[in-house]
Amino acid sequence: MIRPISRTWLVLDIVGAVLGLLITLPLSVGVLASTSSSWIADARFEIAHHIVVAVVMWGAAxxxxxxxxxxxAVAxxxxxxxxxxxxxxxxxxxxVFVVLFATAAWGSRRLLWLGGASALGGGVIAGLYVALLERDVLIVDNTYPVRVVAFGALVSTVVLLSLAMSWGAGLLWRVVLHGRATRMAQLQAEAVAAEEQERVRIARDMHDIVAHSLAVVIAQSDGARYAAAAQPELAQEALTTIAQTARAALSDVRMLLTQLRHRQGDGPQPTLADLESLFAQVRGAGVEPRVTIDPMPSGEPPGAIQLAVYRILQEALTNALRHGDGDVDVRLSWWPDRVEIHVANRVAASTPAPGGHGLVGMRERAQLVGGALSAQREAGWFVVRATLPIDAVR
Known part of the structure; x- marks a missing residue:
């Protein structure tokens, strides 16, 4: 029954209604004086009647x-x-035009149709009412019924069209408001989806960085512990590698947290030039990556492809460090329209297959650039295969 509106709009509506009353009430009295021959005798009643009707009508507005x-209802x-x-x-x-506009623009669905029915019924009633008021003028011969019907129909048509136009204008405004609300809901949904994608991306990057760095740190720590007694210089090298890996991981994590907090751009991302550093970290952790690149890339691959290749290799090598048994084979094939990734490492029969967020993250990396990735055991090996289309992201 009561809509929540701002105080500003309520004040404007009241001021507008008061102005309408002040403008139309003198006009109503003037029309009365020019059309009624008995209004002087009944001036008080007539004026009071006009004032009451005007106040009620504009109060409704x-x-x-x-x-x-x-x-x-008040109208x-x-x-x-x-x-x-x-x-x-x-x-x-x-x-009344203001009221009908409001019923169509801001009323409920039921009130919308009640307003339309009021416009229709009001037009018919107004025609009959005016015809009855003019009955003395219309009685001139035996065609009185025909004159009354014709005159009433004419007045009804004019009034009905006027009322329907105001109701139709409100209906049009209702459509405009609905369109705005739909657009706002769409924009909000898109914003929520974009934020969710950003959170997933940051979580995926965080996992790739932290998981790989911790795997290197753990492997180096184990090696340093065993080498500390017999070969202190190896322990020193391992500690140096641990410190470098931790610093790099800390820098990457800070960059991701900055993006999350301030919603800045993506910032610098790993490229193919960083693969050697990645292989060196794995090599320093005690696992030798046997890398084959055939054929070589013919040009500079798109940045999204370079990032996907780096992150997929990072996660695959991390799994090899954590779950593998021995060295790991890495093969990259840069074809004109695609790049194929093949990473294989031996796994013991009792070793559980890698899973969790890592494999999910690799598949998402491949899917984001339109590619596909599979990861499975094959006769004592754990094999990761990925195909990433190059032309799709140019």
Whole structure:
């Protein structure tokens, strides 16, 4: 019954209704003085009647935005009071247009159709009412019924069209508001989806960085512990590698947290030039990556492809460090339209297959650039295969 609206709109509606009352009420009295021969004798009643009807009508217009159903009911009360006193249609009746507009623009679906029915019924009733008021003028011969019907139909048509136009304008505004709301909901949904994608991306990067770095640190720590007694210089090298790996991981994590906090750009991302550093970290952790690149890339691959290749190799080598048994074979094949990745490492029969977020992250990396990735055991080996289309991201 009561819509939540701002105080500004309520004040504007009330001020507009007051101005409408101040403009139309003198016009109504002026029309009365020029058309009625008996208004001087009944001046007090006539003027009071016009004032009451005008106040009720414009009162309904004042609350039309706040409560369309109450405004429609009050407008009908004003119309009944007007017809009960035999009052002619007056300029104050223009307030009905505001009410019908409000019922169509801001009312419920049921009130929308009640407003349309009111426009239709109001037009018919107004035609019959005016015809009855003019019955003395229309009685000139035996064609009285025909004249009444024709005159009433004409008035009904004019009034109905006027009321329907105001109701139709409100309906059009309703469509505009609905379109705006739909667009806002769409923009909000897109923003939520974009934020979720960003969170997933950062979580994926965080996993790749932290998991790989911790795998290297753990492997180096184990080696340093065993080498500390017999070969202290090897322990020193392992500690140096641990420190370098930890610093690099800390820098990458800080960059990701900065992106998460301030929503800045992606910042510098790994490229093919960083693969040698990645292989060196794995080599320093005690696992030798046997790398084969055939054929070589013919040019500079897109940045998204370079990042996907780096992250997939990073995760695959991390799994080899954590779950593998011995060295790991890495093969990259740069074809004109695609790059193929093949990473294989031996696994013991009792070793559980890698899983969890790592494999999911690798598959997502491949899918983001339109590629595909598979990871499975094959006769004592754990094999990761990926195919990434190059042309799709140019």
């Amino acid at each position: 004042a609350i039309a935005r706040l409560s369309p159903p109450i405004a429609l 009908w009360v004003g119309a009944v009071v007007q017809m009960a006193g035999g009052m002619w249609p007056s300029p104050a009746n223009t307030a």
